[in-house]
Amino acid sequence: MVVSYASKIYTKDRLFFLKLLFRWTGSVWEMLWVDYIFFVTAYVILAVIYHQALANHEHRMITFEAVVRWLSKIRTSVPLSFMLGFFVSTVFSRWWSTCMAIPWLSSMSFYTQALVESTHPVKSDIARKIRITILRYSNLSWILMMATISQQIKDRFGFNQPLKAKKSRPFRRHDSCCDSRDRNDSTDGNKNSKKPEFELTWRERLDLINLDEKVRKHFGRLVTAEEVETFARSAELSQSTDLTYSPEYWLPLAWATRLIKRSRMLGLIAEERELLFLVEMINKFRGDLGTVWSYTEFNVPLVYTQVAVAAVYLFLFSTLLSTQLIRPEMVRQVTMAPAAESINETQSSVIDTVLGVELLAYFPILGSLEFIFYLGEV
Template sequence: MTVSYAGEVPNGSSFGCFWRILWKWRGSVYKLVWRELIAYLCLYYTINLVYRFVLNEQQQLIFTKVRIYFGQQGESIPMSFVLGFYVNKVVQRWWEQYRLLPWPDTLALFISAAIPNATGGATKNETGRLMRRNIMRYMVLAYVITLQRISLRVKRRFPTTQHLVDAGLMHESESKIFDALNAKSPMSKYWMPLVWATNIINRARKEGLITSDHIVQTILMELSDIRRRLGGLIGYDTVCVPLVYTQVVTLVLYTYFIAALVGRQMLPNMPDAKDPDLYFPFFTVLQFVFYVGWLKVAEVLINPFGEDDDDIELNWLIDRHIKAAYLIVDEMHEEHPDCCAISTGNVWCPKSYHIPSPLSIIDVRSPKVRRKIIK
């Protein structure tokens, strides 16, 4: 699941507030780049040791010229521009995909208010309840079918239609219809449960459970928005960032640091040497961590529904959505506190607009109203 740290930095103006998050390992830049950094240092020291103990003086002189050439030419690679633009686009796509994930709460509220358990003064029956539950089940089913296609975690949890049946998201009869249509046309049919949901809504209107065409239109618009969001998720999964762009950025980064393997070597007895002969390339390592970590940001976020630390936990969302949907349309349907019975006592009174707060949480600082005097 996405690593959340907002609660650990409640006051950004305090000294050292953000230092504590630098020591986190899960989802950190250290976890992403440590393997590449170890491999890079091994290559760096291999070249350095070969220069010091294997090459003769003539060969060392040739290597020194090569080092100067690689150092000068490597700095001409426009890595910051290419990498910055690429990461910006990937982060933008990542956030847009998260915002496309539909939540069933609004639809559940509409369904709960629109479809009662019975019509008029008739006695209550199970028809309205079953309609509400099935509409929400179909919504979550369409959600899961979509995520099966774009998320490896969800695919592992529900690899086949039978697993959806075992989980209670699909009935055996619905599974047969779904498999039969898949045999005719193998395209993604995430919209099929939404079609079933609209048919139930039309039936509820014909039977008088829904009393207005305007209510039907409102519910259908919400279902259409859910379908649009699910279709958008599949579109993002199908149309990725152009492969050639990803290849260019990756080649630019690794070409830069391959050149730095030679061009950043700190060698002894160099003519006109301005840098000391240090045994550890401190600033080269920092640059490697910064730039490779920058690229790793894009590599992690390019698929927000994968298995990285910062990927969205879709299985948790599925469990949450089905529980919340059933809670709204079933357990809480037509249930609310008696507003007439709680109009007196310690309950907040409309005549008093001051809500008391504990002294421990009162902020003594209050916003000052600036008044402008007009002459």
């Protein structure tokens, strides 16, 4: 989940990095706390088994220590940092490209306001209606596209509300629209394909868009009855049902292009290059929507995702054992006690060191850092 946090964290404040690190919403802590509890629990269980259950079984304890040493040597042989760097770079570049491809409706408003105009009173009113219609088509196209990929847009217009009637009537296709080759390709070639079903029929979805408060305030309605029938004819040609048909997002933009051409014929667009500029702008708008759809439809190859996830989880699994504090390591930690002037101070220092080592033996400090850094990137 991407959240906005820059406005709430000021770099001029002292210790601002603490606010950044311990912010909860959208943070790595919120994402990993359940997994981290399982990780620490598994580490503690293994530590208890080694230090308590195997204390009277010397042979098994030696075997456990040998496994720990072996894993600590080989677990860094896999270039996990390089692999994750490639994977994270790919995912982030796709996410950023998707954000940059989302078109802004304000640009369409600026250019149509500047180029579609007339000084004649009658034509001025026609130009105003054409501008509103072009923006209406642009908004409709944007909503139709985003509703197919964004859960927030579906919730915004109520597309996920319970369906009253599940039955749908299949459309009949006109055989005269396509030749026999097209009909064979659309039927025989897709026998095993299954179209996704929506919770609401496409007509109900369009009605919900028209019933939106802001739509009624600014446009009255985004889809007229004549335009609904145009979508119905498109559904017939695609052999879809009321629940499987999704209105094409590019169709309103085709209507807008035709409306721009009509504006030129009526003299509402002064020059031919202005006509071409508006058509190119609509084409870019459609291309940006298509880019967003492509990034959603075509994911990162599953092989890359599987390799990255499997490598991280196998590494963390080996970390559970390789970071265990075994007997030779504990003895080494105890013998590193600082020098003291008297025997009492030396004994006290050794006792404190032993207690600290015992505490470290049951909590994965280094393993926790590796868990957060590596799993947080996946």
